[in-house]
Amino acid sequence: DIQMTQSPASLSASLGETVTIECRASEDIYNGLAWYQQKPGKSPQLLIYNANSLHTGVPSRFSGSGSGTQYSLKINSLQSEDVASYFCQQYYDYPYTFGAGTKLELK
Amino acid sequence: EIQLQESGPGLVKPSQSLSLTCSVTGYTITSGYDWSWIRKFPGNKMEWMGYISYSGSTNYNPSLKSRISITRDTSKNQFFLQLNSVTTEDTATYYCARLIAYYFDYWGQGVMVTVSS
Numbered sequence: 702d703i704q705m706t707q708s709p710a711s712l713s714a715s716l717g718e719t720v721t722i723e724c725r726a727s728e729d730i731y732n733g734l735a736w737y738q739q740k741p742g743k744s745p746q747l748l749i750y751n752a753n754s755l756h757t758g759v760p761s762r763f764s765g766s767g768s769g770t771q772y773s774l775k776i777n778s779l780q781s782e783d784v785a786s787y788f789c790q791q792y793y794d795y796p797y798t799f800g801a802g803t804k805l806e807l808k
Numbered sequence: 809e810i811q812l813q814e815s816g817p818g819l820v821k822p823s824q825s826l827s828l829t830c831s832v833t834g835y836t837i838t839s840g841y842d843w844s845w846i847r848k849f850p851g852n853k854m855e856w857m858g859y860i861s862y863s864g865s866t867n868y869n870p871s872l873k874s875r876i877s878i879t880r881d882t883s884k885n886q887f888f889l890q891l892n893s894v895t896t897e898d899t900a901t902y903y904c905a906r907l908i909a910y911y912f913d914y915w916g917q918g919v920m921v922t923v924s925s
Binding site for chain 1: 852853854855856867869870871903905909910911912913915916917918
């Protein structure tokens with residue numbers, strides 16, 4: 702199975718700040734990567750697919766980048782509603798696997 | 809609006825079977841896409857369990873292949889998860905989700921299942 706190593710596990714940032722979360726795959730996943738946001742008690746929401754494509758309705762302050770084994774999710778100008786957990790998912794190969802998640806809090 | 813809702817027992821005894829239902833509204837599961845089960849363990853590790861396609865074919869995570877079955881009732885627009893011979897390691901929050909291409913665009917709220925005697 703492809704292992705997804707996500708960092709950091711937790712992150713504290715101020716409103717308006719830019720935040721970056723990273724996922725490293727154990728092998729090349731050829732941009733087969735999605736990012737999700739999950740707020741407490743809510744279902745996960747798709748943010749990014751194909752490593753850098755913004756899902757419909759997702760604010761443009763979210764962006765994804767990367768290639769090969771290294772990928773990142775960037776949140777520009779952090780808003781209070783962005784407090785959540787974020788996780789990545791690779792879909793280059795079965796079985797689909799997930800990162801362990803990053804918990805984002807406000808400083 | 810597409811909505812998915814999981815239902816089922818919150819407590820299952822070890823060695824028994826876990827059975828969950830995902831009810832879908834706003835989209836007919838035979839119209840397209842794949843319909844998946846995913847679980848999140850205490851400690852937040854997530855595992856894709858498998859899916860049933862719009863045509864009824866299935867694909868399972870090899871780690872579960874001997875214990876898992878995903879079926880559907882097209883008349884009720886529901887799909888189901890059965891996981892046999894559960895242990896305490898199967899304690900998790902179980903989600904159903906729509907798989908579009910290779911990623912999940914709609915998820916249920918999740919149902920917490922505890923395996924305990």
